[in-house]
Amino acid sequence: MKLWRFNGGLPSLAEHKNESVNLPIEHAPVPAKLVYPLRQHIGNAATSLVCVGDKVLRGQKIAAARGLISAPIHAGSSGVVTDISDHLIPHPSGFSAPCISIETDGLDDEIAPVPHSSFQQLSIPELITIIRDAGIVGLGGAAFPTAIKLDNQSKTRNIETLILNGAECEPYISCDDRLLKERADRVVEGIEILLHLLGAKRAILAIEDNVPDTFKSIQSAIAVNNNHAISAAQIPTIYPTGGEKQLIKTLTGKEVPSGGIPADIGIVSINVGTVHAIQQAVIEGRALTSRIITVTGEGVNTPRNLEVRIGTPISTLVDVCNGYTKLAERLIMGGPMMGFALLNDEIPVVKASNCILVASKHEAITDKKAMPCIRCGLCASACPTNLLPQQLYWFSRSEQLTKAEDINLFDCIECGCCDVVCPSHIPLTQHFRYAKSALKVQNHEKHLSDIARDRFEARDARLARDQAERAERLRKKKAVLKEKPAKEELDAAINRSKAKKQIASESKG
Numbered sequence: 001m002k003l004w005r006f007n008g009g010l011p012s013l014a015e016h017k018n019e020s021v022n023l024p025i026e027h028a029p030v031p032a033k034l035v036y037p038l039r040q041h042i043g044n045a046a047t048s049l050v051c052v053g054d055k056v057l058r059g060q061k062i063a064a065a066r067g068l069i070s071a072p073i074h075a076g077s078s079g080v081v082t083d084i085s086d087h088l089i090p091h092p093s094g095f096s097a098p099c100i101s102i103e104t105d106g107l108d109d110e111i112a113p114v115p116h117s118s119f120q121q122l123s124i125p126e127l128i129t130i131i132r133d134a135g136i137v138g139l140g141g142a143a144f145p146t147a148i149k150l151d152n153q154s155k156t157r158n159i160e161t162l163i164l165n166g167a168e169c170e171p172y173i174s175c176d177d178r179l180l181k182e183r184a185d186r187v188v189e190g191i192e193i194l195l196h197l198l199g200a201k202r203a204i205l206a207i208e209d210n211v212p213d214t215f216k217s218i219q220s221a222i223a224v225n226n227n228h229a230i231s232a233a234q235i236p237t238i239y240p241t242g243g244e245k246q247l248i249k250t251l252t253g254k255e256v257p258s259g260g261i262p263a264d265i266g267i268v269s270i271n272v273g274t275v276h277a278i279q280q281a282v283i284e285g286r287a288l289t290s291r292i293i294t295v296t297g298e299g300v301n302t303p304r305n306l307e308v309r310i311g312t313p314i315s316t317l318v319d320v321c322n323g324y325t326k327l328a329e330r331l332i333m334g335g336p337m338m339g340f341a342l343l344n345d346e347i348p349v350v351k352a353s354n355c356i357l358v359a360s361k362h363e364a365i366t367d368k369k370a371m372p373c374i375r376c377g378l379c380a381s382a383c384p385t386n387l388l389p390q391q392l393y394w395f396s397r398s399e400q401l402t403k404a405e406d407i408n409l410f411d412c413i414e415c416g417c418c419d420v421v422c423p424s425h426i427p428l429t430q431h432f433r434y435a436k437s438a439l440k441v442q443n444h445e446k447h448l449s450d451i452a453r454d455r456f457e458a459r460d461a462r463l464a465r466d467q468a469e470r471a472e473r474l475r476k477k478k479a480v481l482k483e484k485p486a487k488e489e490l491d492a493a494i495n496r497s498k499a500k501k502q503i504a505s506e507s508k509g
């Protein structure tokens with residue numbers, strides 16, 4: 001298969017996969033307490049459907065999607081709702097947000113799944129509803145509600161290529177690789193569901209060339225399935241080849257336009273973990289209540305790939321990995337390049353958590369002291385989205401956020417390539433994250449102020465209209481009043497004249 005090369009990237013980034021890539025998936029125990037942030041997807045936070053004291057079962061919907069872009073949340077085990085209040089959430093801000101807490105009862109009772117042995121017998125709207133109700137979001141880290149992505153594209157039917165993202169390019173993470181090795185048949189069945197749903201002509205499952213065994217597993221599963229629309233592609237191991245736009249460029253040579261989405265060029269791209277969740281929802285009839293996570297780094301005694309109930313505190317996973325080592329310095333959710341530091345290990349795992357990196361000092365790559373920019377241009381050469389990080393840095397630092405937006409700040413995928421190559425150790429990505437958040441707040445405030453201004457102008461216009469109407473009514477009334485005496489006078493004159501004529505005629509008689 002012909003492949004293309006995207007700009008920049010890091011071909012020789014230390015992979016650190018050996019620590020966990022050969023470890024089979026194990027099931028983490030159900031913890032005593034599960035915690036569910038109501039917002040663990042892009043869009044509106046879900047709305048709680050339970051009250052403190054309610055008993056719940058595994059798979060029971062405990063929070064409903066609110067509005068168009070949102071996703072429901074399901075209990076990961078049976079137990080009792082003990083709290084609905086703010087709790088620390090896994091987010092770079094370190095903020096707390098509303099969460100539902102469940103004390104588990106150790107029984108792990110489940111609501112009866114609703115399996116479908118044949119997805120072909122389901123209509124497209126039925127499939128979309130199943131995926132929506134199962135609470136599935138992008139498990140590669142994006143956490144965008146999957147049903148919305150699929151619903152839009154299933155209606156237009158203009159998707160030619162479905163890309164399955166198995167390129168786990170970030171160092172240390174091996175959860176998708178283990179999934180593809182151990183559950184390749186389920187992933188391929190999930191791909192068939194998506195082909196049916198989208199009407200796409202072909203599906204390409206991309207795997208990096210540093211995991212040849214995984215490629216063989218998936219090829220065997222495709223051969224057994226015998227669907228000629230599905231193929232697997234081995235792609236070069238270059239960070240961040242698993243970025244959506246970089247993967248599309250690598251496989252098709254096409255560029256997603258700035259500010260656009262893959263569907264604009266006839267492509268839908270989905271992470272392999274999400275495909276697995278879709279297969280589980282449709283065929284097994286189970287909502288998304290668990291996911292595979294790599295727990296690794298020099299800070300834990302025994303790295304593992306774990307199937308974990310969503311809502312499990314990180315402390316439980318560290319215990320399963322035989323605890324912290326003396327080197328444990330920092331907890332990172334995600335990998336060292338795109339992950340973010342966590343305040344403590346009571347924070348729960350959410351749908352988008354693919355890795356817990358318990359990093360030692362030298363693994364936490366952002367610890368070096370920043371120095372002034374020397375304008376070497378290395379950051380621009382490494383940027384996989386053809387940006388000018390040095391310029392973006394300048395505009396972000398000097399709070400010229402609109403100028404940063406003008407040079408495509410929002411195209412930055414926060415891959416961290418510029419950070420790695422920067423000889424001055426400037427935490428560029430951190431600046432870009434901050435600038436994006438500040439711009440979002442600014443744009444949101446502008447939006448609110450536009451709404452307020454429109455409302456004010458509409459009120460002014462209404463008052464002016466009312467005043468004009470009142471003036472018109474008054475004018476008409478005055479005109480009537482003015483006409484009234486004149487008419488009365490005329491009537492009186494006519495009457496006087498009539499009376500005179502009558503008297504004259506009577507005196508003649």
Ligand code: SF4
Nearest residue numbers: 373374376377379422
């Ligand atoms: S790599 Fe660092 S020092 Fe070089 S231009 Fe970019 S920001 Fe400046």
Ligand code: SF4
Nearest residue numbers: 383412413415416418
């Ligand atoms: S973090 Fe952003 S600016 Fe830096 S290399 Fe990645 S995409 Fe480019």
